[in-house]
C-alpha cells in the first residue's frame with residue numbers, strides 16, 4: 344500500500360488532492376443538509392415562518408447541488424488518475440516481461456501473465472484511486488455527521504459511538520473473507536486465461552483427437568472454481584452492507600426510544616430530533632459505503648501484492664556494467680568446458696568444448712535430448728552457462744552488451760515464428776528501416792521472392808497469427824530472408840529443414856547454403872545429408888561431446904555417428920572400407 348502511494352500516486356498528487364477537496368466538499372454539503380433539517384422542521388412545519396419557507400428549501404437545494412457537483416468533480420479527477428495508473432502498471436509489466444529471463448517465462452504459463460496484465464491492474468486501480476478517495480469522502484461524511492450529532496445531543500452521540508467499534512469489527516471480518524476470495528479468484532482467473540490460450544493453440548490436436556467435449560469439461564471445472572471464489576467474495580461484500588445496516592437499525596431504535604423519553608420531559612424539540620436522525624441516516628449510509636469499500640481495497644491490495652511481486656523479479660541475465668560493444672564480429676565461436684543445467688535440475692551439458700572459426704560450418708548431431716538446442720541457446724545468452732565460458736571473437740559473451748552480442752547472431756529454427764503482420768514487416772523485423780529493394784534482395788536470396796509475389800497482396804500480405812496463412816516451407820524461407828537481411832556474421836540453424844518435404848527442403852537448403860557462405864555457422868540437423876559438408880561435426884550424447892571430426896573420419900571410426908549414418912544410408916565410405 345505504501346509503495347502504491349509513493350510510486351504510483353505521488354506523481355498525481357495535484358488531481359488527487361483536488362479530488363480530496365471535492366470529497367471534503369461532499370462532506371460539507373451533507374453537513375449543511377443535516378444542519379438545515381432542524382429549522383426545516385421547527386420553522387417550516389411546526390411554526391411556519393414565511394421567510395424560512397423560501398430560504399430553507401433553497402438552502403437544501405444548494406447543499407444538494409454542492410454535494411452533486413463535488414461528487415462529479417471527484418469522480419472525473421479520480422477516473423483520469425486511475426486509468427492512467429492502469430496504463431502505467433500495464434506498460435511496466437509488459438516491459439518486465441520483455442526483459443524477463445527465458446527460464447522464468449518458460450516456468451509461468453503465458454495465460455497467467457496475460458491475466459495479471461489485463462485483470463489485476465484493474466483491481467489495483469479501483470483500490471488505489473476511487474477506493475481511496477471514496478474512503479476519504481465517506482470517512483469525512485461520517486465525521487461531519489458525528490460533529491453535527493454531537494452539537495445536537497452530546498450524550499446520545501456518545502451512545503451511538505459505542506456502535507462504532509462494533510461496526511468496524513464487522514467490516515474487518517468481511518474484508519478478511521473478501522481478501523481470501525479475491526486471492527482464489529485471481530489465481531483461477533490466471534488458470535482461466537491459461538486454459539483458453541492453451542486450447543486455442545492446441546486446437547488442431549483437440550479436434551483430431553475428438554477432445555472438444557473433454558476440453559469443455561476441463562474449462563467448465565476452472566470456470567466453476569473461479570465462480571465459487573467470485574461468488575464467495577461477492578456474498579461477503581453483499582453481506583457487509585446489511586450487517587452494518589442492521590446494526591444501525593438497532594441504533595436508530597435506541598435513539599427513538601431515548602428521544603421519546605426526553606421529548607416527554609421537553610428536553611428536546613422535534614427539529615433537533617429529526618436533524619439528529621437525519622445525520623445518523625447519512626452517517627450510516629456512508630458507513631455502509633465504507634464497508635463496501637473495505638472489500639474493494641482488500642481485493643486491490645491483494646492484486647497489488649501480486650503485481651509488485653512480479654515487477655520485482657530482476658532478470659538474472661544482465662549486462663555487466665562495463666559491458667563492451669562489439670561492432671562486427673569476425674565470427675570466432677568457442678565453447679570452453681561448458682556445463683549447464685536448467686534451474687537446479689540435473690546437468691544437461693558437461694565439459695563441452697566446441698570451436699567454429701570464422702566462416703566455418705560446424706554441425707551438432709546426436710540423439711534427441713542430448714542437449715544440442717540447449718547448447719545453441721547459450722551463445723545469444725538466452726541462458727547463461729553454469730560452468731565454463733562461451734566466447735565470441737575471444738570475448739566472454741557475458742562481457743558484451745546484450746544488444747551488440749545478439750546483433751552478431753541470426754537464428755533460424757525448425758518452427759520459425761512470424762508476427763501477425765505483413766510479409767515485408769516480418770522480413771524486416773530486425774531492421775525496420777530496410778528499403779523495399781533490400782527486403783526484396785533478401786527474399787530473392789531466400790528463394791522466397793517468387794512465392795511472395797504469388798500471395799494475394801504480395802509483400803503486403805498479412806500472414807496471420809504466427810504465420811498461420813503460410814505453409815511451413817514458406818514460413819521457413821521468410822525466416823531465412825529475415826536472417827539474410829540481418830546479415831549477421833554468426834548463423835545458428837536448429838533443424839531448419841527438418842519440417843519440410845523433399846521439394847521445399849531442397850529450396851530451403853539452397854537458400855541456407857547461400858546464407859551460410861561467409862558466415863560462421865553452427866547447425867543442428869537430424870538428417871546427416873545436410874551435415875556431410877560441415878568442416879567439423881560434434882556428436883553430442885547426454886550432454887557430452889563423444890565424437891568429433893569430419894564426416895568421413897567419423898564414419899571410419901565406426902562409433903555412434905557411423906551407426907546414425909548407416910541408419911540413413913549415408914555410410915558409403917565405411918561400407919567401402921569394410
Ligand SMILES: Nc1ncnc2c1ncn2[C@@H]1O[C@H](COP(=O)(O)OP(=O)(O)OP(=O)(O)O)[C@@H](O)[C@H]1O
Pocket residue numbers: 449685688691709710711712713714715716717718
Ligand atoms: N526449459 C527447460 N527446462 C528444463 N529442462 C529442459 C528445458 N529445455 C530442455 N530441457 C531438457 O534438456 C535436455 C536437452 O534438451 P535439448 O532441447 O537441448 O535437446 P536436443 O539435443 O536439442 O534434442 P532434439 O534433438 O530432440 O531437439 C532434455 O533432457 C530436456 O528435457
Ligand SMILES: [Mg+2]
Pocket residue numbers: 715716717837
Ligand atoms: Mg533440439
